[in-house]
Amino acid sequence: xxxxxxxxxSIEQRALASSLTGLSMALGVxxxxxxxxxxxxxxxxxxxxxxxxxxxxxxGQGSRFEVVLTSVFHIGKPLYPFPYSFYKKFVGxxxxxxxxxxxxxxxxxxxxxxxxxxxxxxxxxxxEMFTAIPYGLDDDGHELNYQFSAGRNxxxxxxxxxxxxSVAANRTxxxxxxxxxxxxxISAGDTKHDGFEVVGILAPTGTSTDRGIFVNMEGFYLGxxxxxxxxxxxxxxxxxxxxxxxxxxxxNGPRPLPESxxxxxxxxxRCNPDLPTAAMFIEGRVNKGEDRVAQAVAPRNVVRQIQDxxxxxxxxxxxxxxxxxxxxxxxxxxxxxxxxxxxRSHDIAVMRALGASRAAVMGVILVESILLSLLGAAAGMLxxxxxxxxxxxxxxxxxxxxxxxxxxxxxxLLLAPGLVAFASxxxxxxxxxxxxxxxxxxxxxxx
Amino acid sequence: MQPLTWVYDASFPPVTHAFRMLALSEVRKSYVExxxxxxxxxxxxxxxxxxxxxxxxxxxxxCGKTTLLNCIAGLTTVDAGKIEINGRDVVKLxxxxxxxxxxxxxxxxxxxxNLLPAFSALxxxxxxxxxxxxxxxxxxxxxxxxxxxxxxRLTHKPRALSVGEQQRxxxxxxLANKPVLLLADEPTANIDPAHQQQVIDLLRDACRQENVAMxxxxxxxEVANQFDRIEYLEQVNRAAGVA
Numbered sequence: 001x002x003x004x005x006x007x008x009x010s011i012e013q014r015a016l017a018s019s020l021t022g023l024s025m026a027l028g029v030x031x032x033x034x035x036x037x038x039x040x041x042x043x044x045x046x047x048x049x050x051x052x053x054x055x056x057x058x059x060g061q062g063s064r065f066e067v068v069l070t071s072v073f074h075i076g077k078p079l080y081p082f083p084y085s086f087y088k089k090f091v092g093x094x095x096x097x098x099x100x101x102x103x104x105x106x107x108x109x110x111x112x113x114x115x116x117x118x119x120x121x122x123x124x125x126x127x128e129m130f131t132a133i134p135y136g137l138d139d140d141g142h143e144l145n146y147q148f149s150a151g152r153n154x155x156x157x158x159x160x161x162x163x164x165x166s167v168a169a170n171r172t173x174x175x176x177x178x179x180x181x182x183x184x185x186i187s188a189g190d191t192k193h194d195g196f197e198v199v200g201i202l203a204p205t206g207t208s209t210d211r212g213i214f215v216n217m218e219g220f221y222l223g224x225x226x227x228x229x230x231x232x233x234x235x236x237x238x239x240x241x242x243x244x245x246x247x248x249x250x251x252n253g254p255r256p257l258p259e260s261x262x263x264x265x266x267x268x269x270r271c272n273p274d275l276p277t278a279a280m281f282i283e284g285r286v287n288k289g290e291d292r293v294a295q296a297v298a299p300r301n302v303v304r305q306i307q308d309x310x311x312x313x314x315x316x317x318x319x320x321x322x323x324x325x326x327x328x329x330x331x332x333x334x335x336x337x338x339x340x341x342x343x344r345s346h347d348i349a350v351m352r353a354l355g356a357s358r359a360a361v362m363g364v365i366l367v368e369s370i371l372l373s374l375l376g377a378a379a380g381m382l383x384x385x386x387x388x389x390x391x392x393x394x395x396x397x398x399x400x401x402x403x404x405x406x407x408x409x410x411x412x413l414l415l416a417p418g419l420v421a422f423a424s425x426x427x428x429x430x431x432x433x434x435x436x437x438x439x440x441x442x443x444x445x446x447x
Numbered sequence: 448m449q450p451l452t453w454v455y456d457a458s459f460p461p462v463t464h465a466f467r468m469l470a471l472s473e474v475r476k477s478y479v480e481x482x483x484x485x486x487x488x489x490x491x492x493x494x495x496x497x498x499x500x501x502x503x504x505x506x507x508x509x510c511g512k513t514t515l516l517n518c519i520a521g522l523t524t525v526d527a528g529k530i531e532i533n534g535r536d537v538v539k540l541x542x543x544x545x546x547x548x549x550x551x552x553x554x555x556x557x558x559x560x561n562l563l564p565a566f567s568a569l570x571x572x573x574x575x576x577x578x579x580x581x582x583x584x585x586x587x588x589x590x591x592x593x594x595x596x597x598x599x600r601l602t603h604k605p606r607a608l609s610v611g612e613q614q615r616x617x618x619x620x621x622l623a624n625k626p627v628l629l630l631a632d633e634p635t636a637n638i639d640p641a642h643q644q645q646v647i648d649l650l651r652d653a654c655r656q657e658n659v660a661m662x663x664x665x666x667x668x669e670v671a672n673q674f675d676r677i678e679y680l681e682q683v684n685r686a687a688g689v690a
Contacts, residue, residue, distance in 0.1 A: 001574055001577045006574070347565075353557075353561070355550020356578040439522045439523075440522050443561065
């Protein structure tokens with residue numbers, strides 16, 4: 001009969017106490033799983049959100065973090081914009097155009113409030129946002145392009161068309177063909193703009209795009225408060241689109257805002273892949289000078305900094321807390337086994353009388369401690385992932401963050417040997433008690 | 448109960464010559480009182496049991512019978528003397544070796560049976576096989592239980608067995624490793640008179656058939672009188688009157 005079976009019989013014998021001890025271990029391990037998975041999801045989310053382009057060109061007055069937070073994650077107050085003419089350096093015959101494969105302008109400052117007072121950012125942009133820039137990479141490193149779960153991309157000539165991210169569509173309830181009015185500013189109560197028609201809803205991407213409402217930049221510019229005052233003597237001609245796009249002034253619709261009155265909050269820049277130093281070149285040129293109007297930021301570096309500065313320390317704190325929980329659970333294993341030692345000393349003495357060495361009875365107790373911890377840990381892993389499985393669709397629906405509940409992290413693999421070592425440690429005290437059992441006294445035959 | 452048809456293999460037992468299977472010589476054991484004084488418990492100049500011999504050990508309560516059995520089994524260390532079992536002085540063996548020796552060569556039947564409550568009858572017998580160098584043999588354990596009349600009770604836990612049945616499991620467990628010496632400490636003390644004789648018959652027949660030496664402690668005259676040789680501890684133990 002193996003030590004495992006002997007230990008298992010002992011666990012069975014004290015089913016209630018063993019179950020409660022195992023449960024405390026399971027809860028501790030489940031918390032560790034949740035911390036690990038949630039942290040990994042956040043890291044992946046951060047990295048995903050900043051994929052598809054090498055640079056963000058944003059207002060020169062803010063910090064690098066603000067540029068990334070407002071442009072990529074749609075968090076915080078948008079930076080002061082820069083003139084449209086600066087954007088034109090990245091397209092057509094502009095100074096940086098040879099180094100650029102795609103440059104997508106972004107205009108921020110509007111929002112849309114749901115009935116339950118949830119606010120979504122309204123982002124003025126161009127259709128290339130969904131055609132020229134991928135939103136991430138698959139497991140094989142291939143680029144993932146935006147797909148529409150309903151409708152189509154907006155057209156540059158239709159000023160009042162909009163595309164919704166999957167979460168924004170779910171939460172606002174807006175459907176293709178419906179209209180909505182953005183609010184000026186990023187809080188409720190401000191002026192309402194002209195209505196936009198939803199023409200497309202994006203398939204989920206697991207990025208911050210899912211939470212965005214994207215409107216045609218031409219319509220955005222025509223909203224109240226979006227135009228810079230016309231300068232005397234400035235060219236008030238309608239803006240001309242980049243080559244390849246039809247002119248929006250051909251029809252009878254509204255005239256586009258003159259370029260001199262336009263501003264851009266930021267530009268997502270996908271560099272020319274044939275020029276490996278393109279990003280460095282653009283970054284160097286844009287950031288040169290003290291009175292710069294804009295700054296170029298490599299989002300991946302900033303994301304890494306955010307991760308190093310904020311997420312990793314938070315994870316360490318959370319992990320320390322959960323490890324403490326596991327330590328408490330381990331102590332409960334110790335207490336449970338140790339308390340049972342007096343009632344089990346008779347069984348141990350019988351085993352010794354049958355020929356079990358001191359080391360053997362010690363081994364049985366250690367195996368019991370390990371078994372109890374491992375069973376608790378296995379239950380904890382199952383519990384942790386089950387909680388994630390239940391929560392994943394809700395989280396995805398509300399935040400657009402994709403959680404893959406049954407993906408196991410490499411850190412989890414360390415749990416098993418770690419717990420065996422830990423269980424051996426906590427089992428040592430009761431095991432020593434077993435080791436020291438006086439057989440003759442315990443079996444009641446002193447004389 | 449089935450007729451006793453034991454299942455030992457042909458090579459058993461590893462007796463080297465027809466001799467004293469158990470031989471004690473000048474065995475002394477004393478306990479330390481709380482005030483530090485030594486209280487002699489055992490002072491046995493000579494005691495031996497031949498291979499296959501069945502000996503009853505009698506004596507008044509507290510005269511050291513159980514201590515003597517514990518010393519022979521190696522559960523209690525002696526202060527001095529020699530205890531030879533199958534030609535080996537167990538006193539000189541290191542503890543771990545003595546444990547293995549006990550598991551392999553000594554069977555022990557206790558007054559209170561000492562079955563483990565979490566284990567079935569079969570598992571209790573298997574447990575007796577666990578701590579030897581040999582592999583536990585479930586088939587042999589089952590056959591032993593059938594032999595003691597418990598073939599239909601293999602999976603029953605001790606609490607589901609009668610007192611007599613529990614002691615029969617204990618006998619099967621004691622014989623599981625084909626011992627050369629069986630020590631029985633008042634094996635019928637907790638059994639009703641109707642079943643006492645069954646257990647005694649079981650022990651005697653098993654030991655007789657397999658040439659196992661037996662040293663049995665009992666207070667019961669009706670049990671002791673069945674044996675050819677009775678040793679009174681007061682006579683063999685010079686310390687018996689001290690305690």
